[in-house]
Amino acid sequence: MPSTIRQLPLASATHHHTHDFHQIVITMSGSSEFEIEGLGGRVNAFSGCIVPANHEHFYSGNGDNRQLILDLPEDAPALTGENRELVALFDAPRFFGLDNPLRHYLAFMESELAQGFDTSTTSFQQDRLAATLLGSLKARLGTATQSSQQRLDLARINRFIRQHLAEDLRVADLARLACLSEAHFSDCFRAQTGLSPWQYVKRQRLNAARQMVLQSRLPLTDIAIQTGFANQSALSHAFRRSYGLSPRKLRQGYVSSVTPSPSKHPVGSLAG
Template identity: 30%
Template sequence: MTILALDELRALIERHASSDAKPIRGMPGLMFGFEHGPTPPCELVVEPVFSLVAQGAKRVEVGKQTFEYRTGQFLIVSVDLPVDAYVVEATPDKPCLGFGIKLRPEAISSLLLESGAPRTFGDDRPGIAISDLSSDLVSSVVRLLSLLDRPSDIPVLAASLEREILWRLINGPQGAIVRQIGLADSRMSQVGRAVRWLREHLAETIRVEELAEIAGMSATSLHRHFRVITSMTPIQYQKQLRLQAARARLRATRVDVAEVGFAVGYDSPSQFSREYRRMYGKPPGQDGAELRTASSTVGVSRHGS
């Protein structure tokens, strides 16, 4: 990767990562990151995405695993994952600059069909990975982002440049992970069906056998593949989803702690408080108050990938 190409990428991100950015017609799924300093952890569920850092460094925590990627590196997420994400390296003079694009299964599947790529799944792989950017990949991203300076070109060229980026990823060091996103019968896709059910039925209780039926595999197989791909068991995954949703509610407004626990699926207020404290280090009431105070003093930061 040339320094010139990375400089051009930085300039494009900095120019277009404004706080008032809106969805771009003809270029859905683009995300920009621009932070002038390190940020506190942000709890979110990351959907399949390709995310790069052109300057600075970011960290993502999934379960008990930590992934850090910095200038000249990219992150691939292949299945919906509840994470803690934050910027760890940024200054006013050298802000953290990032860019991301959602990985759409239908777009990947179309490329696999057209290219005649073999339908091999290989061994189970974690649903998140980090690699170095190649010159070809940076060049493809630069040409895609350059369309933002020429909006009239977007309807004609955007789709083909997105396909080019996907093609570079499919044939890159994390190609095995990316390919599985586009294969409906891959283990990744089967686990993805279970994950989506858990997200859409956050407060509901379900037996692993029932979740396995939704995924289309045996309970034993689901438990094994789910853990490899998400680094969590289905129960741990659901618990993290619930606690993230609870924390978001507590951050947004002053509400009754027990009410929040019931809303995300806890029958026992004491169990909710106990698991919340184990996850975030503080009781939910105290944590919510501190989060609301911090949000009011910091204000709204720029959106990011």
């Protein structure tokens, strides 16, 4: 199945979904908000994100915005055959900025799209455009192919995550602590913990949110903000997926379980 390149604005309302194809989203003007499996934040003009297939993501646009979106099925020509090594870009979600050469290439892509061309299933012009962009991104971002791995200071990483839980945590922030590239850090992190960095951060967010739900009376909106979720809806969705019930139901069940049983003595009576 060929790739598809399209341009559109994102609505200001937050939406979320998953899909069975990979995706590149680049903000061409304005800004947008993206959260992919618990990581993300604001994406400004000439920045973008990599959304691997089957990764839930929340997104919205800020004001007047325009997005360039590449939908890339796993069997697309841009990711198979002589381009098969490019699929490594989608091993993990990540965010990136565009340098001047890539900005010029995007301007070329836009001019090609504006001219229009055969979009039938037998035409692979969009895949040719996509493959060039993916190859350029891969050269800049690298992939997790380092054979040697170093032990990471997880205690330090945990402290950093806890201190910045409400902020837009990215793999680059954690990699910087270890003085490694994002790709090498992700490789080491997965080897040491069995989780990708964004899965680990999401687990930390959920654990912190769960404790706050059970041990405080804070509104769920405040808990979502303090633990780094985009909004209460994102928090509730993550709870249902991980715990099988919403934060509200969890809190109600906990309160019920710790509420003392009524005294056997009538009100006002004195025991003993």
